Amino acid sequence: MISMRAEPRTLNPLAAVDAASKELLSLLHADLVHIHRPSQRTQAALARDWTVSADGLRYTLRLRRSLRFSDGAPLTADDVVFSFQALLDERTKAPARDLLRIQGRFPTIRKLDADTVELVLPAPYAPAERLFDSLAILPRHKLEATFREGKLLEAWNLTTAPASTAGAGPFRLKEYLPGQRIVLERNPYYWKRDGAGRALPYLDELVVLFMPDQEAEALRFRAGDIHLLSRVSARNFRSLQSGPGSPQRVMTDLGPGLEQHLLFFNLNDVEKRGLSGLRSKRVWMQDPRFRKAISQAIDRQALARLAYQGKATPIVHHVSPGNRLWHVAVGAAPVRNVAAAERELRAMGLVRKGEWLMDGNGSPVEFSIAVNAGNLEQQQMATLVQEDLRGLGIRVTVAPLEFRSLIDRVMRTLDYEAAMLALRDGDVDPTPQMPMLLSTGAMHFWRPGQAAAAFPWEAEIDRLMQAQNSTMDPARRRELYGRVQQLVATELPFIALVSPHTLVGAHRELGNLQPAVLAPHLLDGLDVIFWKNGNGRR
Amino acid sequence: MSRFLHRRLLLALAAWHCLLALAAWLSPQPPLRQYRDFPSAPPTPIHIQTADGRLSWPYVCALTPHPIDFGVYLEDCQQQFGLRLLTLRPDGQLALLQSEGPERFFLLGTDEFGRDIFSRMLAGGLLSVGTGLGATLVALALASVAGGVAGFYGGFADSALSRTAELLMAAPLLYLLLAVRAALPIQMDPVHAFWIAIAMVSLVGWTRPARLVRGVVLSARTRGYVLASRGFGAGPSHLLRRHILPEALPVLWTQAALLAPQFVLLEVTLGFLGLGLPEPSPSWGSMMASLRQYDTLTSRWWMWSPAVALTISLLLFSGYAQSLEEAAGEQEPTEGTQWDATYSEMEGVTKRQ
Numbered sequence: 001m002i003s004m005r006a007e008p009r010t011l012n013p014l015a016a017v018d019a020a021s022k023e024l025l026s027l028l029h030a031d032l033v034h035i036h037r038p039s040q041r042t043q044a045a046l047a048r049d050w051t052v053s054a055d056g057l058r059y060t061l062r063l064r065r066s067l068r069f070s071d072g073a074p075l076t077a078d079d080v081v082f083s084f085q086a087l088l089d090e091r092t093k094a095p096a097r098d099l100l101r102i103q104g105r106f107p108t109i110r111k112l113d114a115d116t117v118e119l120v121l122p123a124p125y126a127p128a129e130r131l132f133d134s135l136a137i138l139p140r141h142k143l144e145a146t147f148r149e150g151k152l153l154e155a156w157n158l159t160t161a162p163a164s165t166a167g168a169g170p171f172r173l174k175e176y177l178p179g180q181r182i183v184l185e186r187n188p189y190y191w192k193r194d195g196a197g198r199a200l201p202y203l204d205e206l207v208v209l210f211m212p213d214q215e216a217e218a219l220r221f222r223a224g225d226i227h228l229l230s231r232v233s234a235r236n237f238r239s240l241q242s243g244p245g246s247p248q249r250v251m252t253d254l255g256p257g258l259e260q261h262l263l264f265f266n267l268n269d270v271e272k273r274g275l276s277g278l279r280s281k282r283v284w285m286q287d288p289r290f291r292k293a294i295s296q297a298i299d300r301q302a303l304a305r306l307a308y309q310g311k312a313t314p315i316v317h318h319v320s321p322g323n324r325l326w327h328v329a330v331g332a333a334p335v336r337n338v339a340a341a342e343r344e345l346r347a348m349g350l351v352r353k354g355e356w357l358m359d360g361n362g363s364p365v366e367f368s369i370a371v372n373a374g375n376l377e378q379q380q381m382a383t384l385v386q387e388d389l390r391g392l393g394i395r396v397t398v399a400p401l402e403f404r405s406l407i408d409r410v411m412r413t414l415d416y417e418a419a420m421l422a423l424r425d426g427d428v429d430p431t432p433q434m435p436m437l438l439s440t441g442a443m444h445f446w447r448p449g450q451a452a453a454a455f456p457w458e459a460e461i462d463r464l465m466q467a468q469n470s471t472m473d474p475a476r477r478r479e480l481y482g483r484v485q486q487l488v489a490t491e492l493p494f495i496a497l498v499s500p501h502t503l504v505g506a507h508r509e510l511g512n513l514q515p516a517v518l519a520p521h522l523l524d525g526l527d528v529i530f531w532k533n534g535n536g537r538r
Numbered sequence: 539m540s541r542f543l544h545r546r547l548l549l550a551l552a553a554w555h556c557l558l559a560l561a562a563w564l565s566p567q568p569p570l571r572q573y574r575d576f577p578s579a580p581p582t583p584i585h586i587q588t589a590d591g592r593l594s595w596p597y598v599c600a601l602t603p604h605p606i607d608f609g610v611y612l613e614d615c616q617q618q619f620g621l622r623l624l625t626l627r628p629d630g631q632l633a634l635l636q637s638e639g640p641e642r643f644f645l646l647g648t649d650e651f652g653r654d655i656f657s658r659m660l661a662g663g664l665l666s667v668g669t670g671l672g673a674t675l676v677a678l679a680l681a682s683v684a685g686g687v688a689g690f691y692g693g694f695a696d697s698a699l700s701r702t703a704e705l706l707m708a709a710p711l712l713y714l715l716l717a718v719r720a721a722l723p724i725q726m727d728p729v730h731a732f733w734i735a736i737a738m739v740s741l742v743g744w745t746r747p748a749r750l751v752r753g754v755v756l757s758a759r760t761r762g763y764v765l766a767s768r769g770f771g772a773g774p775s776h777l778l779r780r781h782i783l784p785e786a787l788p789v790l791w792t793q794a795a796l797l798a799p800q801f802v803l804l805e806v807t808l809g810f811l812g813l814g815l816p817e818p819s820p821s822w823g824s825m826m827a828s829l830r831q832y833d834t835l836t837s838r839w840w841m842w843s844p845a846v847a848l849t850i851s852l853l854l855f856s857g858y859a860q861s862l863e864e865a866a867g868e869q870e871p872t873e874g875t876q877w878d879a880t881y882s883e884m885e886g887v888t889k890r891q
Contacts, residue, residue: 215832234835299574306577306651309608371810376831380650385649385818387572393631397727400812405720 002228002523003211003220005309012156013136013163014087014094014517017514022134022138023520024208027184028070029136030168030191032061032080033129037516037524040325040428042129046075046137046168046191054474056124063115068189070172077111082140082147085107091150100131124470126477127429154445170201170527182200182208191386192527202530221505224248229505230521234311234377237503250506250513256313256322257517258425258504261378263298263369263385264494265291265418267446269454281367281417284348291492293344298388299336304498307380312498317488318436319481320499322517323428328482330489338361338391353455357393366395367417370409373400378420381497411448420497421445426519430481431469437484438462446493457491510535551854555671558663565657566629566645570818573642573652576601578609581840582637584621597636602650615717618642646838649866650828653818659843662820666809667851669821670802671733676740677797678747678790685751685786685821686778690759700752703729703745712807714742718815719813728819733812739801747793752784792862799855806848 007020013029016022034045045048047061067075088095088106100106105122114120121128142164146155156165162173168191171184184206188192192200209226211217218236221229222245232240232251241251265285276344286289300314313320314334349360357365369476371382379400387394401409426432435441439453439462452457461484468480488494502517509532514525569575582601588594600617604610619637627633637643648655688699706714718738755778758764762780772780808814809823817824822844828834834841 215830218832235831239833239837302574305608306574376828379812379817384572386818387570395727398817402720500804 001207001209001226002192003142003209003217003226005018005212007179007210008158010157011160012153013138014096015153015188016091017095021284023523024182025136025485026169026520027171027206027523027526028167028173030361031132031135032137035130035427035518037518038514040518055197057121059065059119059121059128060112061117064191064306065115066225067168067191069166069168070187070189071139071166072189073139073141073166075137075168077114077117079140080137081109081111081118082144083136085136086143086147086152092152093146094153124472126290126471127431128468130427130429137168138346142166171206174205181208181210186207190527194528198245203526206526225508227507228522230523232503232505234309234500234503237311238309240505247344248508250508252515253311254504254515254517256303257318257430258320258322260315260318260320260499261497262318262423262494263379263418263420263497264446266413266414266416267493270503278362278417280363284365287348288491289344289348291495293341293392294389295492295495296337296341296344297392298385298497300334302379303384306384306418308498308500309379311503313501315496317485317496318433319485322499322502324427325428325476326430326481328485330486336388341379341392352393355393356395364395368397368399370399370401370406370416370419372403372406374460375422378422378433379501382420410445420505428518430465430477434465434469434522456489461487467479544637544865547854547858547861551858554851554854555667556883558660558667561634561660563655564632565660566633566635566643567654568629568631569653569657569661569820571653575603576611576642576644576648576652577650578838579611579644579648579652582642582644583613585615590613598643601642646843649825649841654839655843658820658825659847661693662822662825662844663847665732665815665819666805666822667802669732669739669805670798673739673743673801674794674798676736677743678794680740680744681747681751682783682786682790685748685781688748689752689755690774690778690782699748703748706742706868707745709832711742715808716813728815731815735805735808739804743797743801747790747797750789750793754789755782756786758782779866792859793879795855795859799852802851
């Protein structure tokens with residue numbers, strides 16, 4: 001029995017945008033190439049193997065033999081071609097279509113023979129094989145008619161009878177009770193087998209409960225009603241580890257995850273927008289020495305220890321050590337150094353008069369940090385940063401804001417001084433970070449809506465990111481991305497604070513758990529999980 | 539009996555507020571100071587017996603954080619620090635209770651930042667109760683003016699003020715406050731935030747007493763002595779000040795006893811939702827926000843302290859309001875005035891509240 005934070009909104013992989021639907025559908029469908037979560041590398045799934053042409057544009061994928069959907073119908077190259085056509089067809093209006101857009105154009109796919117397909121990319125795209133992950137292969141025999149009518153996105157909604165759906169994932173839908181639970185049963189036609197040749201999955205049935213509240217989820221886990229718990233908060237982790245019933249649970253700390261908390265300043269040229277209050281502060285906010293001083297004055301160890309009870313790791317740039325393939329250590333572990341911070345501030349001409357720090361015009365150096373009111377740990381970190389900076393004579397106000405209002409201020413109205421945000425990476429590869437890192441990117445949060453790079457280091461990051469994306473050599477990519485991490489750590493477009501650990505819990509009697517920092521943490525390996533004490537019931 | 543109880547409750551209420559007002563200066567620790575090596579520490583045990591069982595002056599033992607378990611502290615009674623009453627803190631403030639040696643004495647434990655809960659509870663009480671009382675004063679002043687003008691002049695002034703009051707009463711209070719808070723600038727220093735909290739609460743709280751004052755004024759303005767005074771040439775402002783508004787005083791007094799706890803609770807609610815005074819200023823509401831965590835709720839009982847203090851405050855206020863009501867009920871009706879009618883109307887409103 002597992003739980004989800006929300007009810008899924010659809011059973012259609014092409015229409016799914018919310019996390020709950022995606023999580024559920026990952027159990028019902030299969031992809032050609034899959035990212036193995038624990039190792040963070042790609043591995044063959046429905047495709048037996050694949051080859052890439054020398055120019056990096058042509059991917060030839062061979063399917064496994066005698067694949068079947070959960071209704072028993074055979075899965076062939078026609079279904080693969082249909083799935084890609086359906087996704088890429090403009091009439092379908094699939095939200096995931098844009099994931100395949102490479103330099104403004106889309107790949108094309110064709111069938112070579114009954115077991116082989118060829119995908120041609122419009123331009124070299126380094127992490128192309130990772131694109132196949134989570135792209136569900138759909139049954140043509142069930143969906144072709146609705147596709148021809150142009151109504152594919154409306155098919156397979158929550159009222160659809162379980163028997164009219166089919167997928168190639170480890171489980172298939174058995175029953176859906178709105179507001180209560182979803183029951184999945186074992187897919188007898190699933191392609192994967194264990195070492196002894198026994199068909200997977202081991203579990204006969206999987207019950208998914210909906211639990212919107214993290215505290216309620218932890219309570220049900222404590223009571224033994226839920227057997228797997230992904231995303232445990234540090235606070236609950238401690239009490240689940242040692243509280244009543246703890247011998248029944250295995251709690252695992254996977255170390256730093258793929259979430260990074262950042263503090264950043266408003267680096268926009270605000271006089272253009274008429275936000276006069278920010279104009280005088282811009283002089284010091286845009287000075288990298290100021291940001292360096294702030295970074296040196298923050299006690300990241302205290303943030304990790306007090307806000308996350310030690311279940312977080314201090315970081316200096318946006319790639320967490322949890323990203324095992326791409327993280328590059330820059331300098332020594334960050335340690336608070338108030339004397340160095342004070343030197344930087346003095347060099348900028350910011351001097352202390354009495355209790356508070358003053359700028360060249362005699363105005364106090366003070367700013368507010370906007371934080372997400374729904375994130376308790378972030379508010380606690382802001383309070384600790386406030387106290388740390390008081391030591392430098394900087395008065396900081398913490399302003400908890402509703403999340404959408406915070407994003408609106410950062411990305412649209414630009415009416416803020418400093419803010420804290422959490423970046424959550426869906427994958428470890430550098431390329432998905434491009435909308436955030438490129439100076440013209442849609443998620444370039446410290447200076448959104450730029451036409452060109454405003455600082456020399458922004459132009460350098462642009463160049464490095466473009467270069468790594470068009471290089472197929474992994475070692476060269478790593479070197480280029482390492483330089484990006486170095487630039488971020490020294491120029492500080494944002495001040496990276498901590499990366500919380502990924503914490504998971506499971507019933508002691510469950511075997512073959514494969515917890516991973518990559519989402520969905522525990523759910524990805526559900527096809528091999530088994531009950532040690534019994535024969536596969538739920 | 540009732541009058542006796544009434545006096546006692548008034549005394550208890552005053553004493554409680556004095557304690558809050560004074561104790562903010564008598565806190566054992568500065569309420570904003572973070573002792574980062576002692577997060578979520580339970581109350582420091584006070585010992586009165588030495589190792590060999592003899593009675594001794596109260597002392598505390600040295601505390602060290604457990605090397606692995608978060609929030610667990612080890613006591614080392616080889617090092618003992620006696621408690622001292624009314625001493626000077628290192629920052630020069632007078633402290634009611636302090637331990638000798640290192641400042642590691644937390645009467646009611648610490649929060650997740652290692653801040654002393656007892657000191658924060660007292661300082662937070664001053665802010666929360668201060669906001670409540672301040673807002674009550676402002677709301678009653680607004681209510682006297684609005685109710686007085688509406689009742690005395692009638693006509694357009696009456697309609698305009700009454701409809702405004704009804705509009706505010708119809709709007710859901712909390713959402714109204716959330717909207718007002720969202721419209722304010724995000725950067726605010728604590729002093730401004732305090733006054734804004736008072737303004738916000740009183741802005742939505744003046745309506746009910748204003749209606750009652752209006753009723754009293756409406757009935758008082760046609761009374762004999764008012765008409766006589768008017769006949770002698772008194773102007774409207776003199777009539778209102780000298781003859782009419784004094785009639786409304788008992789109404790205002792009871793309303794104060796009823797509104798103050800409501801407003802304290804409103805401030806606490808705003809703080810609880812993260813919309814009250816900004817960190818690091820303590821307020822009962824913001825201190826109670828961490829009780830939303832199951833773990834804190836069940837395993838850190840000392841985090842309940844502000845809730846206990848709030849309950850005491852509210853019980854004292856409601857007991858006092860009730861005793862006022864009973865006192866009014868015991869009074870003999872005075873013949874020939876409409877005062878009682880107004881009072882019973884007020885009681886009706888009180889009960890509906």
